[in-house]
Amino acid sequence: MTGGFKVIRQEVFGRGYRQRPHVKRLIVLITDGVPTRDVDKLHSEVARIKSMGIRVVGIAVTNLVGAYSQNPKLHTLTADI
Numbered sequence: 001m002t003g004g005f006k007v008i009r010q011e012v013f014g015r016g017y018r019q020r021p022h023v024k025r026l027i028v029l030i031t032d033g034v035p036t037r038d039v040d041k042l043h044s045e046v047a048r049i050k051s052m053g054i055r056v057v058g059i060a061v062t063n064l065v066g067a068y069s070q071n072p073k074l075h076t077l078t079a080d081i
Helices: 002-012 039-051 072-078
Strands: 025-031 054-060
Touching: 002 039, 039 054
Parallel strands: 025 054
Antiparallel strands: none
16 A cells, blocks of 8 residues: 555655646545555555645545454544644
């Protein structure tokens, strides 16, 4: 998940990104809410993305929706900082 956010930040919304000034920046994240790599870097990568004015909308895909709706990692990804 962390690596994906880094690619999105650098490749999709990076300096070479052709900005349309009146279009909102949005990432739709479909996840089970459980990051597996570079977990220690996740919060800082999400903070960088949000500081760029990009909104993250999360969709939890799991059979444990009730349990994951309170998942702190998923909340970190989608809540406003």
